[in-house]
Amino acid sequence: ESAAWTGPTCETNACQGQGEVACGAHGQCVADGEAGGWRCECEPGHSGERCHVSCDLICNGPWPYGCNPSIEAPIHLCGPGDGCQYVEHADEANSGWCTYQSRSAVAGDAACDSATCSREANGDDCHTRSCQDGQCTEPVPLPDGTVCHSVEWGQCLGGECLAVHLPTAGSSASMNSEASA
Known part of the structure; x- marks a missing residue:
C-alpha cells in the first residue's frame, strides 16, 4: 500500500503534496484522521514523526534491542540501559524511548484503520x-x-x-x- 486514500469513496490522497520523502527512507505515509489526514508509519528499528530516528542510536545492541518483538502490544519501545516497554499508546511519558516496532507496521498484521x-x-x-x-x-x-x-x-x-x-x-x-x- 503506497498511498493514504481517504474520503467517502477513497478519492482523496492524504499524502499527496507531502512529497515522496514525507516519511524518509524508513517510513510510509498512511491515512490518519486524527493527525490532519496522514502520518508516517515507520519500519522496525526507526522512530520519530518522519521516521528519521534510528533506534540503533538510542537502544543497546541491534534490533530488537534485547526486547521481545512478538509481544502483542501495539507499540514496542526500547530505551537506554536495556529497557523495554510494550504500550497501547506512545505519549510524552515515553520521551527518551524509541518506538522500535509498531504493530500496524509488522507484515501480516491484521490491524486495520x-x-x-x-x-x-x-x-x-x-x-x-x-x-x-x-x-x-x-x-x-x-x-x-x-x-x-x-x-x-x-x-x-x-x-x-x-x-x-x-x-x-x-x-x-x-x-x-x-x-x-
Whole structure:
C-alpha cells in the first residue's frame, strides 16, 4: 500500500503534496484522521514523526534491542540501559524511548484503520466498512445520493452505483464536448 486514500469513496490522497520523502527512507505515509489526514508509519528499528530516528542510536545492541518483538502490544519501545516497554499508546511519558516496532507496521498484521477498511468494501464505492477492535466490519451501504465513481455521473442508490444525472443536450458538459469537437 503506497498511498493514504481517504474520503467517502477513497478519492482523496492524504499524502499527496507531502512529497515522496514525507516519511524518509524508513517510513510510509498512511491515512490518519486524527493527525490532519496522514502520518508516517515507520519500519522496525526507526522512530520519530518522519521516521528519521534510528533506534540503533538510542537502544543497546541491534534490533530488537534485547526486547521481545512478538509481544502483542501495539507499540514496542526500547530505551537506554536495556529497557523495554510494550504500550497501547506512545505519549510524552515515553520521551527518551524509541518506538522500535509498531504493530500496524509488522507484515501480516491484521490491524486495520478506517481507510483500509473502506478500500476493502467488496471493490465497489457504494459500501463502506469501519475498523472496530482491529478488524474491518461487514460492508454497509452508503446513503442514497452519495457520489460514486464506478460509472460516469454515478450516485449510490440502494447500495449500487448508478448513472442518475446524465448531462442533457443543453447542459454545459455536452456544450463543452461539442465545442471541442
